[in-house]
Amino acid sequence: MEMRNVKLILSYDGTEFHGFQTQPNLRTVQGLLQSTLEGIVGHSVSIIGSGRTDAGVHARGQVVNFSTSSRVPIEKWPIVLNTKLPDDLVIQDAELVPDDWHARFHATGKEYRYRIDRSPYTDVFLRKFCHHVPYPLCIEPMREAARQLVGRHDFTSFCAANTPVTNKVRHLYAVELIEEGTLLTIVCRGEGFLYNMVRIIAGTLLDVGRGKLSPDEIPGILAACDRTHAGLTAPAKGLTMWKVFYT
Amino acid sequence: MEMRNVKLILSYDGTEFHGFQTQPNLRTVQGLLQSTLEGIVGHSVSIIGSGRTDAGVHARGQVVNFSTSSRVPIEKWPIVLNTKLPDDLVIQDAELVPDDWHARFHATGKEYRYRIDRSPYTDVFLRKFCHHVPYPLCIEPMREAARQLVGRHDFTSFCAANTPVTNKVRHLYAVELIEEGTLLTIVCRGEGFLYNMVRIIAGTLLDVGRGKLSPDEIPGILAACDRTHAGLTAPAKGLTMWKVFYT
Structure with a gap:
């Protein structure tokens, strides 16, 4: 057959x-x-x-x-x-x-989007697809912090602890913030992602946005290679696997 | 008290x-x-x-x-x-x-939006808030038909039959079509709306969009004052009461 x-x-x-x-x-x-x-x-x-x-x-x-x-x-x-x-x-x-085509092995990159609803009260139409953040966020420091994450880094600090993966070096092509009204979208494009990586990036950028963390601290967090140095893992419902790239 | x-x-x-x-x-x-x-x-x-x-x-x-x-x-x-x-x-x-303020009596107008998802297959994130229309729609004839509806008219043809309202004259301030990617939004602003009026307008504009009806037929449909002359009542889930105006 x-x-x-x-x-x-x-x-x-x-x-x-x-x-x-x-x-x-x-x-x-x-x-x-x-x-x-x-x-x-x-x-x-x-x-x-x-x-x-x-x-x-x-x-x-x-x-x-x-x-x-x-x-x-x-x-x-x-x-x-x-x-x-x-x-x-x-x-x-x-x-x-083709017969040998494989959805995982042949993927050359992925784009994830993390969406944040900044309305004072939840946007009822986005409630299942956004993390609701009612406190004010400073976007420019978040952008500056995002730029520090782009490139080839050991992302151990941005990976769930106890993940059984030895090589935690990944190449992030882009981390961009898009504002559309009260909606804030964090776009992450990279060759591959570690477990919880985008959600920890989102949680860390949120800490920057509310002034708890400075963009200058990002290189140190990366260098620490210790999950406890980055921000909290942002809630799952804000995350969407947007696109998978193949050559 | x-x-x-x-x-x-x-x-x-x-x-x-x-x-x-x-x-x-x-x-x-x-x-x-x-x-x-x-x-x-x-x-x-x-x-x-x-x-x-x-x-x-x-x-x-x-x-x-x-x-x-x-x-x-x-x-x-x-x-x-x-x-x-x-x-x-x-x-x-x-x-x-003020004590005498009344949400219904003091409203001077309303805006409803009817949203249509034109993706080939349902947009999973909009599925509860849009009517999914996978067939092609010609937008310019729909805009032309929409313009014919604006103004003061007897909207009997655009009101659910057997509605116990005697005066079916209403003033529509605007009927506008907004395209954002595959999303098509019909914006209706008016002093007041009859039962099912926006959903029947949407159903009729969809008939125009797929060439079943010409924009030139709208004045005749209005003049007929007969519900059977207009299009079907579009599904409820596409409709959102967007805003209520007060002076």
């Missing part, structure tokens, strides 16, 4: 998911997608994701691939799946890829 | 409400706000809204007023209420108003 390798771009509202990765008896993106696909194609399916997202984290452009003998025309995959999936998981695109 | 008249600006995600107006045994905005207020002030409270919204319709700036003997400082009302309210109903502002 000839197998086809299918790439999917998916978006999800992470609120009601226990993260991306399959876990027994829990509602996860990978688990739900797998069981839905298996119901359509009639054989077992293994889903490879570009990377995991934690419970409560959203995705606009998560990428997965899977191999199937199904003859569903490639352009029909989004509609076939969206008809069966619940409304908090939406397939945005499908593409036929 | 000296009574104070308090004006509140409230926002809500209408998804889980059976509309604004109190109904026995149903979760409504007015009912929830009333019971929450009564729990705080310790006396019965009567809430006057600027107008009703239907089940599933949202509000960014709904306005209400109520009379109370409570000595809660006026600027504390949002935080006092928001602490007790669920997260789909958020108080945005409070103001002390």
